[in-house]
Amino acid sequence: MLKNIDPLLNADILYALAAMGHGDEVVICDANFPADSVARQTPLGKLLRVDGANAPRVVRAVLSVLPLDTFVDDPAGRMEVVGDSSSLPAVQREAQREVDAAEGRAMPFAPIERFAFYERAKKAYCVIATGEARGYGCFIFKKGVELAPDAPQGDAQ
Template sequence: MLKNLDPLLNADVLHALRSMGHGDELVVCDANFPGASVAQETVLGKLLRLDGVNAPRAIRAILSVMPLDTFIERPASRMEVVGEPNTIPAVQREVQIEINAAEGREVPFASVERFAFYERARKAYCVIATGEERGYGCFVFTKGVLLAPDAPQQ
């Protein structure tokens, strides 16, 4: 155990989050997403796992240490429901609450069509699979920066 660190974050996930740079993308996916095959094409090249937890809980842990990008309009994206792009399932509403709480501000989702989501995921830094059993529990997050208090703000 480590102080002030969510115990859900295992060594592999922490290493990936720390290795990512500003603008790199992270995919968090549900249990139905083809995570293993998609992850082979990512920068990391292997699937990371946070089994046994749902997407909101996994994302709360991840965003407790990873800042979202403030230089882009939509640093958080969600997979669209097929044929219903404006429908927001419960899992996505729950994750929206976690994002806003972690960032201390409203961070609305960008919406990504299912197959476009798969293509974007293949270009991400890494994919983290959760135990989320509900459909459309798939998200992309763009990493931001942490500046020292005395550093010039951009």
């Protein structure tokens, strides 16, 4: 057991998150998402799993160690509800609260059309499947940088 590391973050997930670079993306998806087939197309090439937790809880765990990219407009995205792009199901509202808490400010999800989400997910660094049974519990996060307290605050790219 490691101190101050969320217990949902197993060794494979920690490795993948650490291996990601600035601008790489991670997908956190529900049990309905074609996670295995999509994950095989990512740079990591295999599916990561957290079967016993819902999507918002996995979002909390991942964002406890993953900084979001502050150099882009939309570092957090959600799959749109088909036929109602403005709808926010409960699972997405719960995940939004986790994002806002992790960032210490409001950081609204950017909506991503379902098929565009699938295509973008194939280009992500990795896919983490959750035990989320509710539909539309699918999210994409772009990794940023965490500057050391004494680091220059210029361009971190």
